[in-house]
Amino acid sequence: MPTYALTPIEDLGIEIDRDDPEITILVGEPDMESFVEGGGDTTYVCGDCGATILKDVERGAIGNLGFECIGCGTVLYLPAHDD
Secondary structure, three states: OOOEEEEEEEHOOOOOOOOOOOOEEOOOOOOOOEEEEOOOEEEEEEEEOOEEEEEEOOOOOEEEEEEEEOOOOOOOEEOOOOO
16 A cells, blocks of 8 residues: 655745635644545655555545644645646
């Protein structure tokens, strides 16, 4: 099963305004194990702390989303895939 690290937005050189209504960043609960657990073969983890963000999802099914890491709070970005 492939595992990919999501890139922190700050490492991409992107500055965001979290109050902008055009921006969606998913924020989890402290006791969550991941945002989504599916039946696919791909797992995405935080590029900073390694916390699981998306577990066992289909690669390319989720994309162009921001996540606040449930482990360290870093804002991460999952781009859309062209597969």
